Amino acid sequence: MTRMLIIVVAVLLSLATVAQVGARPTDAPPTETNCKAEAAASGKYEGVQQCTRFASGMEIVVHNKKPKFDNSGTSQSGARLP
Amino acid sequence: MKTIRSILAALVLGAVAVYSLAAAIPASAAACTTGKIGFGSTHLSSDATTITISSIPSTGSGGACTWSNFYVSGITRSTYTTTCDDPMYAQFNGDTSGSYNYVLTWFYGSSGSFQGYHATRSHVAQINCDTRPAGAATGFDIELVQHSNTTFNKQVVGSNNMGYNTNSPNYGTMAEWHGSTWVNTSAVTQIDLFLDHGQFKSGSDFVTFIE
Numbered sequence: 508m509t510r511m512l513i514i515v516v517a518v519l520l521s522l523a524t525v526a527q528v529g530a531r532p533t534d535a536p537p538t539e540t541n542c543k544a545e546a547a548a549s550g551k552y553e554g555v556q557q558c559t560r561f562a563s564g565m566e567i568v569v570h571n572k573k574p575k576f577d578n579s580g581t582s583q584s585g586a587r588l589p
Numbered sequence: 590m591k592t593i594r595s596i597l598a599a600l601v602l603g604a605v606a607v608y609s610l611a612a613a614i615p616a617s618a619a620a621c622t623t624g625k626i627g628f629g630s631t632h633l634s635s636d637a638t639t640i641t642i643s644s645i646p647s648t649g650s651g652g653a654c655t656w657s658n659f660y661v662s663g664i665t666r667s668t669y670t671t672t673c674d675d676p677m678y679a680q681f682n683g684d685t686s687g688s689y690n691y692v693l694t695w696f697y698g699s700s701g702s703f704q705g706y707h708a709t710r711s712h713v714a715q716i717n718c719d720t721r722p723a724g725a726a727t728g729f730d731i732e733l734v735q736h737s738n739t740t741f742n743k744q745v746v747g748s749n750n751m752g753y754n755t756n757s758p759n760y761g762t763m764a765e766w767h768g769s770t771w772v773n774t775s776a777v778t779q780i781d782l783f784l785d786h787g788q789f790k791s792g793s794d795f796v797t798f799i800e
Contacts, residue, residue, distance in 0.1 A: 539629075556637055561629040564644045567795070569631060571638040571788075574781050575685040576678065576710040 538562040546570070621654035623800065628659075630796035636668055636788040640795055643779045647737035659736040659777065660798040666726040669718045669787030674751065676785040678710040679731070679769075681743065681777050685709055691745075691769035697753045697761065711769040714749040716784060722760050725752035726793075731767075736777040743777055745769040 539559050546558035546568050554571030561567075631640070648655050667675035680689075689711040694703040706712065714729035729749035736743065746768055753761030771777075782795075 552641070554638075556635055557631060557633075559629065559631055563628065563646050563650075565629055565646065565797070566641075566643045567629055567631045567797075568641040568643065569633060569637045569639075570641065573638050573783050574680050574683070574710070576680070576708070578708065578785075 542566060542568075619654050621649045621656050621800065623649075625658075625660070625798050625800040628797045628799045630794065633665075633789055633791050633793040633795075635791045637793075638783060638788050640782040640789065641779065642782075642797060645736065645778050645780070646799075647776045647778075655737050656799050657735055657737070658800050659733040660800075661731045661780065661782070661795060662729065662798070663793060663795040664726050664728045665716055665793035665795070666721070666790040667716045667718045667784050667787035668790055669784070670720055671718075671786070673718055673720055673754075675716045675718050675787050676712050677714040677716050677727075677729070678783055678785065679713045679745070680710050680781045681771050681773070682775060682779050683781070684771070684773060688772040689769060690772070691767060693765055693767045695763055695765040697763035711745060711771060713745060713747045713767055713769065713782075715751060715765050716749075716789075717751045718787065719790070720755060721752045722755065722757040725760055727751040733777050733780075739774050739776055742774060743771040745771065 539561060542558040542560040543555055546552055546566070547555040552568055552570040552572050555568060556571070557567075557569040559567050629642075642661065645659055646656060665677075669675045687707065687709050689709065690705075690707050691712050692703060692705040693712055693715075695701055695715070713731050714727060716727045716729075717725050727749050728751075729747060731745060731747040734744045734746065735741070746766075748764070748766050750762060750764050753763040
């Protein structure tokens with residue numbers, strides 16, 4: 508009876524280890540979720556056109572709010588396109 | 590009894606094999622070894638001002654490993670019609686301060702030149718304007734080198750290819766290379782891509798990769 512119990516525990520431990528080894532350190536293929544309504548409600552964007560959330564948690568938001576920037580403090584040399 | 594011994598022997602052999610496999614799996618915080626994989630994309634169904642890529646991860650699922658590089662690739666065209674091209678800029682983690690330094694160089698025919706800047710955004714590609722023949726566009730690749738690293742400032746390298754003039758159907762080709770430093774040691778979790786003047790035209794494609 509004791510031997511049988513040892514065998515059962517050993518089998519369970521082996522299966523658990525195999526499951527651990529089988530878990531590759533990668534993310535699942537990009538499953539897409541439409542997050543347009545959430546992006547619009549977040550207040551972070553203006554004129555949200557598209558929002559896609561992937562399995563990794565990464566989001567791509569297409570919108571019409573241009574970030575703040577300026578062209579001061581630049582140096583330039585060379586010719587531009589014709 | 591013989592059967593039990595056989596089972597035990599198989600378990601021991603199995604355990605040895607499992608141990609060998611486990612040795613090949615990276616430990617926590619080791620670099621992910623999956624190679625470059627597609628990580629998400631978007632196709633513009635209408636003209637758009639900004640593409641925001643947010644919640645870019647530093648680690649793989651469950652923190653099992655650390656991602657090394659992040660890539661954005663695309664094909665696009667600007668709605669701008671006043672000149673022939675439109676700079677595409679990037680800002681990281683919403684930083685709008687003057688923390689960006691970059692240089693770009695371009696070649697067409699037998700000529701070429703360069704520019705260097707210190708600015709409030711990084712110049713990562715040059716985009717064809719709407720003055721170019723129909724179908725002309727810029728194809729670009731941007732790499733955020735070691736985007737998860739928190740020791741060094743971030744380095745960004747990129748290249749693009751675009752139409753050169755208004756001749757049709759053969760409007761020539763101009764190639765550019767870009768190098769940028771974002772003076773910040775934070776892991777990059779967000780990228781905003783936008784144009785100096787116009788909008789990204791409908792039909793543009795943007796795709797991300799990670800490794």
